[in-house]
Amino acid sequence: MFASVTGAVPAATVPPVNPVLEELIRTGLSPTPDGGTVPLQSNVPADEAEFLADVVRGLEPARTLEVGLAMGCSALVLCDAIAGTPGARHVAIDPRQNARPLWAGIGLHNLDRAGFTPFVEFHEQPSHRALARFEA
Numbered sequence: 001m002f003a004s005v006t007g008a009v010p011a012a013t014v015p016p017v018n019p020v021l022e023e024l025i026r027t028g029l030s031p032t033p034d035g036g037t038v039p040l041q042s043n044v045p046a047d048e049a050e051f052l053a054d055v056v057r058g059l060e061p062a063r064t065l066e067v068g069l070a071m072g073c074s075a076l077v078l079c080d081a082i083a084g085t086p087g088a089r090h091v092a093i094d095p096r097q098n099a100r101p102l103w104a105g106i107g108l109h110n111l112d113r114a115g116f117t118p119f120v121e122f123h124e125q126p127s128h129r130a131l132a133r134f135e136a
């Protein structure tokens, strides 16, 4: 099981996961693109993140789609789970990713820190608009 997202725990109790995600969960803090640090918030709970990783690894999809990027925790789970799949692509939709004070680009920044930018496709739109374009 992942460590609690709400409290810092000794690193030794955190299982091996993506190092960026592990750091976010262990510290309860996230770096910002402009060099600051803010409390981690609105992220998927640790046990659901673990469940999500198990489901995606079991299904072995080449593509995943997420509505709501926020600080990027669930996206890190998804990207980590598909990273070894040829043609992997993670589509993330969030109309407020670059809005301030939140989310101020933090989700995309964390994906970039993890090295996932090359296979992330980001749409800065509300989901009803982005999803409608995919159908067209």
Ligand SMILES: C[S@@+](CC[C@H](N)C(=O)[O-])C[C@H]1O[C@@H](n2cnc3c(N)ncnc32)[C@H](O)[C@@H]1O
Pocket (backbone or CB within 6 Å): 042, 043, 044, 045, 067, 068, 069, 070, 071, 072, 073, 074, 075, 093, 094, 095, 096, 097, 103, 125, 126, 127, 128
């Ligand atoms: C609970 S947070 C997502 C947390 C994230 N999945 C994680 O685990 O780290 C909800 C996100 O949905 C986004 N959101 C709100 N309305 C939306 C919409 N209409 N379309 C897409 N995203 C939306 C918000 O900006 C916010 O980033």
